[in-house]
Amino acid sequence: MHITNLGFPNVYQSLIKVTVEKFWRGEATEADVRKALADVQAYNHAAQEGLDLIPVGEIDLYDRMLATSVRFGIVPARFGTPADAIKSIATYLSIPRGAQDKPSSAQGSGGAKQASPMVKWFNTNYHVVQPEIERDPTWQKDAPLPDLSDPRHILPLIGPWTLLSYSINTTTRSIPELFAILAGEYQKFINTLPEHTTVQLEEPSFLTKGIPQGYEEFLKGIKRQVHLHVYFGAINDFADKLFKFPVAGIGLDFFDGPENLSLLARFPKDKVLIAGIINGRNVWPVSARTEKLLAEVQKAIPDDRLYISPSCSLLHVPLSAKSEKGNFSFAEEKIAELKAIKDGTAKYAPFTHQNTVLPKERFERKRKTFWVSDIAYPTTTIGSFPQTADVRKARSDWRRGMITDADYESYMQKLTKECVERQEKLGLDLLVHGEFERNDMVQYFAENFSGFTVIKAPVQSYGTRHVRPPVITGPVSRPHPFTVKWSTFAQSCVSSSEGGSASGGKKPVKGMLTGPVTIVKWAFPREDMEQEAHFYEVARALAEEVRDLAKAGINHIQIDEPALREALPINPARHSHYLHHAVNAFRLVYSAMPDEVVIHTHMCFSEFNDILGAIKEMGADVLLIEDSKAKGKVAASIRDSGFPASIGLGVYDVHSPRLPTVEEMLVIPRSLDMDPHKVWINPDCGLKTRGDEAWAQLELMMEAVKILRKGVAEKK
Ligand code: GLN
Ligand code: ZN
Secondary structure: OEEEOOOOOOOHHHHHHHHHHHHHOOOOOHHHHHHHHHHHHHHHHHHOOOOOEEEOOOOOOOOHHHHHHHHOOOOOHHHOOHHHHHHOHHHHHHHHHOEOOOOOOOOOOOOOEOOOOEEEOOOOOOEEEOOEEOOOOOOOOOOOOOOOOOOOEEEEEEOHHHHHHOOEEOOOOOHHHHHHHHHHHHHHHHOOOOOOOEEEEEOOHHHHHOOOOOHHHHHHOOOOEEEEEEOOOOOHHHHHHHHHOOOOEEEEEOOOOHHHHHHHHHOOOOOEEEEEEEOOOOOOOOEHHHHHHHHHHHHHOOHHHEEEEEOOOHHHOOOOOOOOOOOOOOHHHHHHHHHHHHHOOOOOEOOOOOOOOOOOOOOOOOOOOOOOOOOOOOEEOOOEOOOOHHHHHHHHHHHOOOOOHHHHHHHHHHHHHHHHHHHHHHOOOEEOOEOOOOOOOOHHHHHHOEEEEOOOOOEEEEOOEEEOOOEEEEEEEOOOOOOHHHHHHHHHOOOOEOOOOOOOOEOOEEEEEEOHHHHHHOOEOOOOOOHHHHHHHHHHHHHHHHHHHHHOOOOEEEEEOOOOOOOOOOOHHHHHHHHHHHHHHHHHHHOOOOOOOEEEEEEOOOOOHHHHHHHHHHOOOEEEEOOOOOOOHHHHHHHHOOOOOEEEOOOOOOOOOOOOOHHHHHHHHHHOOOOHHHEEEOOOOOOOOOOOHHHHHHHHHHHHHHHHHHHHHHHO
C-alpha cells in the first residue's frame, strides 16, 4: 500500500494571511508576500515528508481557484492583463478585493473595479473567487510552478470542467466551446511538465454537472500520468464511464460517498485507486470505522495498486492539534495516521454509532401572519460592525488575563454605545449592538454552550479570512443566557424614538443569534451521530436564549443561517431529508415566541433556487439576503416563488472596501416590484471585516434610501 495526500492548509503561523494583509495596508512588499508563500510551501513539504506522493504548488496566497484562473489567462480586463496578474501581486490580489479606479471621493463615485464574486466551494465553508471568462482562456507560460524535479511531487490542479462550472461566462462562446478551448490549454500546460510528473486532476463538478462531452479526448491528449479525483460524493451515476478513462489512477471519497465502496468490485485492473479513507473534513482520529473501511477497500484492490489518503484536501482542517485540549486529528496528525496505517502501527479508537430519534412534529408558532414594517424601505444592518485591531487586541489581552473582566466588559460597552449612537445618527431604523464581544458567530456560541470544545488553530475560510470551527464533543446545552445582556445594554443606549410609528417608543435593537444549522455546519460535528440530530440539539439550546431575549423586551430577533444552503447535500436524493430537518430545527428556535416578537433571518449566498420552498417554510418575518452581486435576481426569484414575508436586499458588497455608488444601490430596489414596506435596505452581510470605510458605505446606502423614499412619497 502507498500513501498520499490531496492538499495541505496554507495557514502555517498565519504567515500568508498576516503578510498579505500587511501588503494591503502598505506595510509589506511584493517580495515579502512571495517569501511568505515560499516559507509556507517549504514548511508544508517538510510536514508531508514520508508520503509516497507529496502534493506541491497547490496552496496559494488567496485561493487555488484564483491561481488556476490566472494560469489559464482568466483575468477580468478591469484589473489588467493576465501577464499583469502574474507579474504584480497588487494586481493579482485586487481581483478578489476590488479596487477604486480613482481615489475615492466622498460621493463614492470612484471607480467600478468591483471585486470578482466569491462562491462556496461545494458544500464546504471554503470559498473561491469565481473565474470571470471574458475571452478565450490561454495558458500563461510565466505562471509560477513548484519544483517538480522530484518524481514524488504530484501537482494538484482543479480540472477544466470544475473550473468552468464555477465560472461566469461573458463571452459569446457556448460552454462546450469554452470547455474544448480550456481543455486544450490544460493539455499544452501539462505536456510541458517534466516527464515523470503525476498530475492530480480534481473534478468534483462531475458530481453536480455530470461529465462533459470531450472529456475522454481531453485526457487522451495528456502525455503525463493523471490521477483523476472526484471527492465530496459518490460516483454512482457515472462510475463506468470514469473507470474507462485513460488515466493512471482514480481518487474516490469514501466519507461523503460511502456508496463508492460497493463500486470497487468493478474497479479497473489497469489503474491505481487513491482511496480517501480518512475524513479530510473532520478532526476525529482514525477509529474502528476507518479500520473496517480499509479492510473492505483492501478486499477489492491489491496493495500494489492502492494509495490511501484523506478524502479531500486537508485545507478544510487546521494544521496541527499539538496545542489543543482535545485528542484531535488535524492535518499533521492525519499525515502521521497515514504513515501508521501503512506501517501497521495505527491505533484505532473505538467507534459506536449513536441511535438518535428525530422529532416527528413540525414546530409551529401561534401567529400565522407575517409582520410588516410601517416604514417604506426600512433600513438595518446584518449585525456586526468593524472589528478593528483595538477590539481584537482587547479580546486577546482579556483572554490572556492581561485585563480584568470588568475592564473588558466596560470597553465592549463603550464600543457598543458608540456604535448604537452612530447608527442612530445615520438614521437606521432597526439597530444592532455591533457584536464587538464576538470573535466569530459560531465560536462565540460554542464558548457559551456546553458540549463544544473550542480550538486555537485556524482554518482558511476564504482568502485571508480564517475561522476556528469548534468541535462538538458532547451533548449540547445552554447553561446561562449570554447574548441578553448585550442586546439589552444596546437597547438602553438608544435615544431616538421610532421613526414611522406614532408609538413614541425607542427605536428597537435586534437580538442576534446564529442559527442551529450554521452552528453545526461551521463546527466539526460528531461522527457517531447524524447531522440532523445535531441541529435539534443546538436548536433547543438556542430556543432558551430566544425565550430570555423576549422576556427582556427584545422584540426583534435575528437568527442567522448563512450556512443553510451550503450544507445542502450534494446528492439530490438526500435533499428533502436535510431540508425538512434543517427548517424544522430553525422553527423550533422561535416557535414558542409570543406574537409581538418579530423573527428576522440572514443568509449570505445567492443560490436560492434549489431551496426556495424551504426558505418559505422557515417562516421568518424578514429575510435579509445577499443580492448585490446577483444584482437583484435573487430577490426577484424569491418573490416569484410566492414568498409571503419581507425581503432585505443586501444592496452592496461588504467584502470589498470599495465605496459603492448611490446609483448602483438603487438598481436592485427599483427593479423589484414589491410593496416598499416589505423591502428592507441593508448591506449584504455583517461589517466586521471592514474598517472605518464601513460607515462611509452606510452613509451612501442611506443616501440611496432617501431617494427611494422620495419616490414613494411622490407616487402618493
Ligand atoms: N450577524 C453576523 C454578522 O453580522 C452574520 C454574519 C454572516 O452572515 N456570515 O457578522
Ligand atoms: Zn452574511
